[in-house]
Amino acid sequence: MTDRLSHYQKLPQAVQDFLFDSDKEQEALEALKKFGLNDDQSFDLILLAEDVLLGTLKLTELAAKVGKDDLARELITQRLLPLDAYLPGVGEELKRLGGDPETKEIKHVEKEELTPDQFVKDSLKEAKLNLSDATLQNRLEFLLTTYVGGGRSAVQTISALGRAVKVGGLELDEAQAHQLIEILDKRRKSFDIETGAVGIMEEMTKKKETEVKNETNVTKVKEKSLIEMTNKSADLEKRLQTITQSRLKDLRNATQTKTLLGQSVLTGGLGLTGDELERVALQVEKLYTAQKVELEKNAVEQKRLYLEEKRKREMEVASRPAKEEEELGKRYTALTGKLPLDVQPVVPRLSSASLTTAVGTRPQMADVKYTSKLVGPVEELERMTVLDFRRLASDPQEAIMKIRDKIDLLGNETYEKKVAGLRAWKASPLNQLYVSLSQEALKTGKPVAEVGRLWKDQGKEALGVEEVKAIIQLNAGLHF
Numbered sequence: 001m002t003d004r005l006s007h008y009q010k011l012p013q014a015v016q017d018f019l020f021d022s023d024k025e026q027e028a029l030e031a032l033k034k035f036g037l038n039d040d041q042s043f044d045l046i047l048l049a050e051d052v053l054l055g056t057l058k059l060t061e062l063a064a065k066v067g068k069d070d071l072a073r074e075l076i077t078q079r080l081l082p083l084d085a086y087l088p089g090v091g092e093e094l095k096r097l098g099g100d101p102e103t104k105e106i107k108h109v110e111k112e113e114l115t116p117d118q119f120v121k122d123s124l125k126e127a128k129l130n131l132s133d134a135t136l137q138n139r140l141e142f143l144l145t146t147y148v149g150g151g152r153s154a155v156q157t158i159s160a161l162g163r164a165v166k167v168g169g170l171e172l173d174e175a176q177a178h179q180l181i182e183i184l185d186k187r188r189k190s191f192d193i194e195t196g197a198v199g200i201m202e203e204m205t206k207k208k209e210t211e212v213k214n215e216t217n218v219t220k221v222k223e224k225s226l227i228e229m230t231n232k233s234a235d236l237e238k239r240l241q242t243i244t245q246s247r248l249k250d251l252r253n254a255t256q257t258k259t260l261l262g263q264s265v266l267t268g269g270l271g272l273t274g275d276e277l278e279r280v281a282l283q284v285e286k287l288y289t290a291q292k293v294e295l296e297k298n299a300v301e302q303k304r305l306y307l308e309e310k311r312k313r314e315m316e317v318a319s320r321p322a323k324e325e326e327e328l329g330k331r332y333t334a335l336t337g338k339l340p341l342d343v344q345p346v347v348p349r350l351s352s353a354s355l356t357t358a359v360g361t362r363p364q365m366a367d368v369k370y371t372s373k374l375v376g377p378v379e380e381l382e383r384m385t386v387l388d389f390r391r392l393a394s395d396p397q398e399a400i401m402k403i404r405d406k407i408d409l410l411g412n413e414t415y416e417k418k419v420a421g422l423r424a425w426k427a428s429p430l431n432q433l434y435v436s437l438s439q440e441a442l443k444t445g446k447p448v449a450e451v452g453r454l455w456k457d458q459g460k461e462a463l464g465v466e467e468v469k470a471i472i473q474l475n476a477g478l479h480f
Helices: 002-010 013-019 022-033 039-054 059-066 069-079 090-096 116-126 134-148 154-162 174-188 197-214 220-248 254-262 274-336 352-360 377-382 386-392 396-413 415-427 429-444 448-457 465-477
Strands: none
Touching: 002 013, 002 039, 013 039, 022 039, 022 069, 039 059, 039 069, 059 069, 059 090, 069 090, 116 134, 116 174, 134 154, 134 174, 154 174, 220 254, 220 274, 220 429, 254 274, 274 396, 274 465, 377 396, 377 415, 386 396, 386 429, 396 415, 396 465, 415 429, 429 448, 429 465, 448 465
């Protein structure tokens, strides 16, 4: 009995609460008695179902042990179906026996959700793994938390646990490290663990900061080591944000971003590998795609509003002469009391003297002045400067609409012309200035507006905040 109780104590708290709920147990006993069983027989069946939860009996063997499918079906419905979040395959087994896993009469126990940090603490406590040195205990919890949270793979975690203490490890042999990983993997099946690609870095940073603040009985050397580790984690978090922002601003493509994520920490990357690299790269691309869809949606809406406003202005200009004529007519009637008459245009007549002079005089040819050759839309896009951009319209949003129209017109002619237009725009002085400005902002960590002001103070050419936003929006909507 003592051994069975120890098995119960290893079950998740929510499962224990359900099993030891006297009301739930009584309901199950009453349901089983309908099959002609007495109290002892019904209770024995309940213990048999609990053996499945304790891992001493397979779920698929339960019906054979009970002996009757209808009785096994009722037993599973009452004692195991409410715990299907913790016991995979209950629904399938119940269906096999002719039961209904979707019955509304059963209230299901929700799976517990823990943070990686709390999950690791509880797991170590349950396994009675507590190091005498508080610093090493914190380090053990941190390394295992990054594994549970997805920040390290199993291989990377085992390697970190085996490192020397002076370089951030615990000097565990491979067998001990494997045992720790197995303990966590086995227990985590009963819980939902909160994880997230970017959140991992934040959690790592918070964890290390807490370690440093709570350390009171450690040497100065160890405190210094922890502080350095905290700073390193903060640097990696900032580096991840910088890499992500460079992708969102279209300064790097997907391949370049993934390469940088996998590049070693010493050369400016994050040192991600395997599944971890694929997962983080995929999340960055999801953010990029979501932003691009949103910007394209906004671009379409702004173009619609722009065209609608343009039509209104054209209609207003077209109707202006008629309105002016009507207004003048009203004024004439008010002043004279007469209706305005249609006035025929006066045709000027030349006198005979002026006519003779005009006919007999040979026209003088004016000096011919050279004018620059007109360029096509591709050349116009390729030569686009900040000054040209501002000449298109006073409003940057209206200016990018005109650039987009040029590229769309090229696309209406041929696909090759559209590609040429896109390449011309990417190579234009205006777009290159935007790229340089954004890279400087990423490098220094300063807002684009502040970098623009600094450049202007230094006498350099720069873009305003609204102009940068407009160009980002334009680039997001352009694709081959």
